[in-house]
Amino acid sequence: MPNQSINGDNRSQPIFNCSDEWNLEGGKSYFFTRNNSTLVAFIAGSQAPANGVSLFKIIGCHTDSPVLKLAPVSKLNDRAGFQQLGVLLYGGGLWHTWFDRDLTLAGKIIVNEDGKLVSKYWRANEPILKVPNLAIHLTDRTGKFEPNKESHTKPILASSIVDQLFGEEIESLGAEKDRYRIEDKHFKTLLNRISQDLKIERTQIVDFEINVIDSQPSQLVGLHKEFISSPRLDNLGSSLVSLDAIIEANQNQKDNAEVSMIMLFDHEEIGSTSTQGADSNMAAVITQRIFESLSPQLRMSDYQRSMRRSFLLSADMAHGLHPNYSDKHQPQHAPKIHEGIVIKTNVNQSYATDTVSATIIRELAAKVGVPMQDFVVRNDSPCGSTIGPMMAANAGIKTCDIGAPMLGMHSIRETCGVIDLVYYRKLFLSFLGDYSTVSNSLLSE
Ligand SMILES: [Zn+2]
Known part of the structure; x- marks a missing residue:
């Protein structure tokens, strides 16, 4: 990848390497890749953290597909x-x-x-x-x-x-x-x-x-062109929209001590254990290095306090209700195409959502008029998983698993709804823009 910046304007910095020393500047944006298959992009907060606490607002996705x-x-x-x-x-x-x-x-x-x-x-x-x-x-x-x-x-x-x-x-x-x-x-x-x-x-x-x-390009299908038929929607659908959202967030930066970030990982489909997978030390190490570089006078415990106030929005496409196989969903937890973004819950921790993280996301969605739907897998069905639980465990960060509903996951051509990707973008922007306001008003600690 050539030297580029998030949006090419003068607030953005060229690509740099993890093996270099980082001298980050507040208010600027940066990105780098690992193996050219994992991408990390972030906007460094323009202000020094008050009381030693900074916030990381991370959208996590995966780039690989079967x-x-x-x-x-x-x-x-x-x-x-x-x-x-x-x-x-x-x-x-x-x-x-x-x-x-x-x-x-x-x-x-x-x-x-x-x-x-x-x-x-x-x-x-x-x-x-x-x-x-x-x-x-x-x-x-x-x-x-x-x-x-x-x-x-x-x-x-x-x-x-x-x-x-x-x-x-x-x-x-x-x-x-x-x-x-x-x-x-x-x-x-x-x-x-x-x-x-x-x-x-x-x-x-x-x-x-x-x-x-x-070889066939993605295309809009349906009588009203309301569906996207495309290879690799899981999970380039989420990755692309998150990239679009962070570019827009960079153009409308607010003055604060928050770091807005996307982490798009390789190797999710094979378990995420690799140097560029989500089950590596990347999330913990990268956030720590950003914190150190922006606030060298602060301590490790300040970083750890910051991570407890930070949030991972783990975005991975969700299973929408298929009209020919409607018995595959619980009727109360059957997300429909074009009816909003799905919050995924699993009591056995295949998803990292908890009631507090879900409430924060519901509030952020409500602020921008994005409808939300609930998904749990049937008790007699196997459950997929995401990068959410392993990143939550490795980085100790509050996490909510969400996704836009789609059909035919892991087919060579998958299907999702156009409107849900618009909802996705609005929710990502609400998260990057208003997470701290909403979490501060809801959380007592
Ligand atoms: Zn996926």
Whole structure:
């Protein structure tokens, strides 16, 4: 990612690294990434904390989604006349939805530029892959479809005979030039395509992290265009709106000692335990470093007091009521599309909401006219989880789990309501703008 600031104005600071010393200035905004897949952006409060207490208002989301990732060795040569790609299944996808869709590839290419490793981003701009279904006549005709995750999910990249014809025109690098043995692992034609698109030599490609993705852009559907049909709504829907909200908050900053922040984590779909996941020390360490840099004269106990007054709004898309499967929800806890933002509660702590945190969010929603809905999972159903409980535990911060309702979570194309994303934005702005007023009026400690 190039040097940029939250909104490009003169109050914003360029990207910096966690390994650098931080000399933050109040009233300015900053952001950085870890692995280019976790993003943290914040606005430093312009005033010194009164009585040693600062406030962190954090919106937490995740950036990852279930997906097929290219295997370290992806070349599956001439299988029944096809060139196929070896893939690894990331997260818990509704894998049957990946069949018969026009797919493509996108990801991060590690390039050797004069001896240094540099990340470049690449996407094939048209559909180049497909995982076809098996004809019904070759099945038991019950209509049941349970693909084997290993043998049935390999996408077709090309017809072998055609690929070999075109491949003949591309000179092999040979062992001497191919120091990373990249042509042993991946199709020469695919490597050639990547190097042409990125305007680099094939010998510069060191390695890559490439995902198989839906090639169809997101679009509005419904007779009144009231639904969004899109890949990765869980949880880029929340991430994008939180980013939009913090940019607006930066443009309308108030003078105070509060830090407005978004933390968008990778690896939620596989449990969040990684250097850039929410179950790392990131939330605790980053907030501590911000506190120290802005208030070097204060003590560790002041930071700990500040965290007790701070708040995490854990935003992750919620399960809306599906009209064809209405028995999957308790009727009293069945959030509907276009009827507001969902507060998620789970007595077994799959969500971190408690009655106090929920009340604060209901008040902030009421201030801006955002309707709220309640969700609990049925007692006889498994429950999803979010980054809320682990961040609450690791950082000791009051937390409420919320989400915009959606359908088809973890399908290759998910569905949500346009109006709920408008509500989402209003609630985020109310949280970033008015949290301290509302919490001060409600909380006695
Ligand atoms: Zn999610």
